[in-house]
Amino acid sequence: MANKGAVVARIVSEYSDKGTKEATKDFKKLSSESSGLGKQFSELGKKFAAAFAVTEIIKFGFESIKTAENVNGAFSKMNLAFANSGSALNSNSEQVQKAVEQMGNLAFTSVETADALARGAIIFHSASGAMNNLGLAANVARASGMTLSEAMIALGKASEGKAVKSLTALGVVMPKNGTAAEKYKIVTDQLTKALQGQADAYAQTHPIEAMKVKFEELSNSVGQLLLPLFNAVVKVIDTYLIPSLVKVINFLRENPKYLQPFANAWAVIVNIFAKVSAVFIGTAGDLLKFASIIFQVVRAVAFLAGNKGIQDWAKKTADSLGSTSATLETAANKLDKYHMNAVKLKATSPIVVKSFADITAQTDKTSAATSKLTAAQIAGIEALKKYGVTVKDQTSSDPIELEAARQNLVKQGNIVEQQRIQAILDGMTAQLAANEATARYNDLLAALSDSHISSEEVAVLAKKWGISQDAVVAYIAQVTGAAAFDPSQLSSPGAVAAAGWQKALDALNAYYAKLASGTILPPSLVSGSGNGAGASVGTPGNPPVTTSSTLANNFPSTVLGGIVLPATPTASFGSKDTAAQYGFGANFMSGTSGGSTTIINVQGNIQTQSDNAASIAKQFQLNQLSGKTALNLGSIANI
Amino acid sequence: MMTGNKIVLVGIEQTIADLKKFDEDAVKKFNKTINDELRSAKNEARVIVAAAGSNGSPLSGWQTQRKEGPRTEKQSKTRPFPTWDTGQVVSGVVSSRAQGKVRKDYTTSAGALINKSRAGAIFEIAGRVKGEGKNPQGTAFKKILREKYGEASRVVFRVVDRNRAKIEAKFVSALEEAKATLQKNLESR
Numbered sequence: 001m002a003n004k005g006a007v008v009a010r011i012v013s014e015y016s017d018k019g020t021k022e023a024t025k026d027f028k029k030l031s032s033e034s035s036g037l038g039k040q041f042s043e044l045g046k047k048f049a050a051a052f053a054v055t056e057i058i059k060f061g062f063e064s065i066k067t068a069e070n071v072n073g074a075f076s077k078m079n080l081a082f083a084n085s086g087s088a089l090n091s092n093s094e095q096v097q098k099a100v101e102q103m104g105n106l107a108f109t110s111v112e113t114a115d116a117l118a119r120g121a122i123i124f125h126s127a128s129g130a131m132n133n134l135g136l137a138a139n140v141a142r143a144s145g146m147t148l149s150e151a152m153i154a155l156g157k158a159s160e161g162k163a164v165k166s167l168t169a170l171g172v173v174m175p176k177n178g179t180a181a182e183k184y185k186i187v188t189d190q191l192t193k194a195l196q197g198q199a200d201a202y203a204q205t206h207p208i209e210a211m212k213v214k215f216e217e218l219s220n221s222v223g224q225l226l227l228p229l230f231n232a233v234v235k236v237i238d239t240y241l242i243p244s245l246v247k248v249i250n251f252l253r254e255n256p257k258y259l260q261p262f263a264n265a266w267a268v269i270v271n272i273f274a275k276v277s278a279v280f281i282g283t284a285g286d287l288l289k290f291a292s293i294i295f296q297v298v299r300a301v302a303f304l305a306g307n308k309g310i311q312d313w314a315k316k317t318a319d320s321l322g323s324t325s326a327t328l329e330t331a332a333n334k335l336d337k338y339h340m341n342a343v344k345l346k347a348t349s350p351i352v353v354k355s356f357a358d359i360t361a362q363t364d365k366t367s368a369a370t371s372k373l374t375a376a377q378i379a380g381i382e383a384l385k386k387y388g389v390t391v392k393d394q395t396s397s398d399p400i401e402l403e404a405a406r407q408n409l410v411k412q413g414n415i416v417e418q419q420r421i422q423a424i425l426d427g428m429t430a431q432l433a434a435n436e437a438t439a440r441y442n443d444l445l446a447a448l449s450d451s452h453i454s455s456e457e458v459a460v461l462a463k464k465w466g467i468s469q470d471a472v473v474a475y476i477a478q479v480t481g482a483a484a485f486d487p488s489q490l491s492s493p494g495a496v497a498a499a500g501w502q503k504a505l506d507a508l509n510a511y512y513a514k515l516a517s518g519t520i521l522p523p524s525l526v527s528g529s530g531n532g533a534g535a536s537v538g539t540p541g542n543p544p545v546t547t548s549s550t551l552a553n554n555f556p557s558t559v560l561g562g563i564v565l566p567a568t569p570t571a572s573f574g575s576k577d578t579a580a581q582y583g584f585g586a587n588f589m590s591g592t593s594g595g596s597t598t599i600i601n602v603q604g605n606i607q608t609q610s611d612n613a614a615s616i617a618k619q620f621q622l623n624q625l626s627g628k629t630a631l632n633l634g635s636i637a638n639i
Numbered sequence: 640m641m642t643g644n645k646i647v648l649v650g651i652e653q654t655i656a657d658l659k660k661f662d663e664d665a666v667k668k669f670n671k672t673i674n675d676e677l678r679s680a681k682n683e684a685r686v687i688v689a690a691a692g693s694n695g696s697p698l699s700g701w702q703t704q705r706k707e708g709p710r711t712e713k714q715s716k717t718r719p720f721p722t723w724d725t726g727q728v729v730s731g732v733v734s735s736r737a738q739g740k741v742r743k744d745y746t747t748s749a750g751a752l753i754n755k756s757r758a759g760a761i762f763e764i765a766g767r768v769k770g771e772g773k774n775p776q777g778t779a780f781k782k783i784l785r786e787k788y789g790e791a792s793r794v795v796f797r798v799v800d801r802n803r804a805k806i807e808a809k810f811v812s813a814l815e816e817a818k819a820t821l822q823k824n825l826e827s828r
Binding site for chain 1: 651652677680731738739746747748749750751752753754755756757759760763764794795796798799802803806807810
């Protein structure tokens with residue numbers, strides 16, 4: 001950053017998390033090694049690292065509790081081996097505790113002693129055998145450089161009458177004759193004579209080793225005290241403190257001006273925690289303060305959390321402190337002998353600020369992590385958004401949580417429910433559309449009742465339907481089968497409706513042309529000299545037309561519908577002029593109103609004019625095929 | 640020098656690195672705000688140095704050119720007192736956003752003024768330790784320097800002390816804005 005000797009005036013400081021990484025690493029290591037606390041302790045590590053960031057606290061707790069755990073583990077194994085050998089001895093037996101203490105004086109740790117006893121109990125098939133040979137094993141170990149456990153195993157093999165290389169190297173001569181017990185007696189005599197006082201001498205000449213053992217014992221003592229405390233604290237932190245802290249932090253994030261005052265106050269609390277964890281192991285009096293310090297912490301935490309649950313816990317803990325003070329005093333007296341001093345910790349405001357910074361940085365990292373989402377996760381988030389799940393706060397932008405939330409939604413059937421509701425909505429929309437179409441069709445029929453659709457009617461329909469006149473024209477064209485026409489090309493909206501009718505007329509005229517050519521009907525019918533029941537009202541030269549009341553052969557007008565024509569007969573259907581003669585009005589093809597009234601009664605399943613034309617043609621064919629002779633121009637005219 | 644509470648910023652590096660993926664302009668804006676403030680502070684510090692060296696050097700006895708001729712044996716074992724070159728000292732006053740060593744309070748620099756030259760550093764902090772100098776000349780040097788230019792922290796520290804609150808506020812608001820932009824971008828994904 002700058003040359004050596006340069007003056008650097010820092011204006012703005014930025015938090016760096018380098019300091020807490022080591023502690024977090026330690027806790028990860030402990031987590032992998034520990035079988036007792038496991039995940040719980042690992043979580044504690046993270047939370048301490050993040051929330052308190054007092055590295056030394058963690059390291060101290062790490063060492064102490066690790067030792068305590070190891071000791072507990074070793075003694076558990078020993079107890080099991082003793083029990084399997086049928087012995088009533090265990091780690092609580094005075095005899096065992098005395099042996100462990102003596103071995104401690106010989107610079108063997110509790111763990112080493114317990115392990116050697118466990119192995120001895122197995123190989124000697126007796127706990128007392130292991131206990132009796134412990135002293136000799138200690139001498140053998142110190143003389144040979146073996147561990148206490150290895151020495152115990154060597155002795156165990158020797159007790160079975162086997163020659164052991166490691167013992168032979170020490171000058172032991174295994175007798176060839178005698179029972180195993182006799183041989184072992186000789187061997188132990190040789191070893192005792194040769195190695196007497198070796199362990200003592202080692203302890204005297206290796207003060208550092210001896211001190212190391214004492215220190216480990218110290219750590220064990222502290223660790224044993226800390227274990228239940230830490231467990232309790234972990235629970236409280238998990239249940240009450242962290243949620244409260246998160247609230248506080250959120251508040252501080254929104255109101256940064258309160259950060260510094262809060263940090264000053266919090267530093268006091270953190271210092272208390274530091275004292276609890278580090279423990280001033282100088283004098284018995286100092287350690288006795290332990291209880292009151294815990295009490296202070298408990299009170300502080302209770303105050304901070306402002307939660308009834310934690311306050312209850314605080315009360316219980318404070319009560320139980322009275323009963324533990326005797327134990328603490330005993331431990332303190334023991335520790336006094338070694339005049340150990342723990343590192344005094346001080347939590348300053350910047351450290352506390354950094355503590356919050358840790359958490360803030362962590363949440364920021366979480367936010368930033370969303371920028372590294374996989375495609376599937378992004379798709380998941382998009383899917384959530386579609387269902388109205390908004391992602392705003394830090395925690396819910398975590399991809400894992402989002403994925404979990406999405407799967408939960410699926411599980412609960414929310415997405416299926418959404419689809420079902422959508423289907424219902426679609427159905428309702430379709431129903432509304434159908435209703436609208438029905439209403440429009442009724443309107444259309446009313447408008448077509450006079451077979452004319454004028455511009456005024458189109459305007460009225462457009463207003464009623466709430467659409468443009470062009471749209472009305474297009475709609476009519478669609479319904480009447482005149483969709484092939486381009487409405488914009490027509491002179492008036494009514495022409496579109498007329499176009500539909502034209503189709504029907506074309507079909508009818510085609511058929512009529514055939515009639516006229518005599519290919520279908522007998523000439524007598526064409527000439528108008530019909531002999532049916534229907535009375536002819538025709539005029540000479542023109543095709544006879546029968547009114548509806550005079551249909552020939554009781555032709556069922558209701559089947560095909562009927563066109564009631566004026567009494568004046570016409571020659572034929574054809575151009576618009578001839579259509580006008582048949583009552584479709586002079587302006588029929590042009591779509592304008594006017595002319596005489598033509599009533600069209602549409603019955604049966606006929607909805608459009610093209611249907612009408614098709615029906616007419618079909619019925620004609622049916623009648624023709626059936627051989628009926630009822631068809632005549634009169635009946636055609638009625639159609 | 641540098642008294643009172645400080646604001647410790649959090650997540651500058653992370654925020655800017657992430658923001659770069661979404662909004663280059665926002666990053667540029669952030670950098671501009673920060674750089675403008677630092678430049679302004681740097682110029683202010685340079686003005687102090689230039690004023691002090693307006694007569695050639697801050698003190699009449701402060702050599703501006705190294706003496707010619709061979710050095711004595713004693714002199715050859717020590718670094719000579721630096722000569723004063725106003726241009727060199729002025730150009731030695733720079734600003735930096737580089738992260739330095741992490742302090743025990745887990746902080747590193749996010750923005751700083753640096754007085755790089757030897758002469759500049761002496762002018763900046765000479766007399767910081769109270770009491771007499773190592774020799775009469777040293778005592779006189781400290782005394783006159785104090786009388787003419789005030790207590791130690793005469794250039795970059797003085798500017799920083801004077802402007803820190805303002806610069807911090809600018810930093811904080813620029814960072815908050817960058818964070819907000821980043822958050823918005825993340826949410827809109």
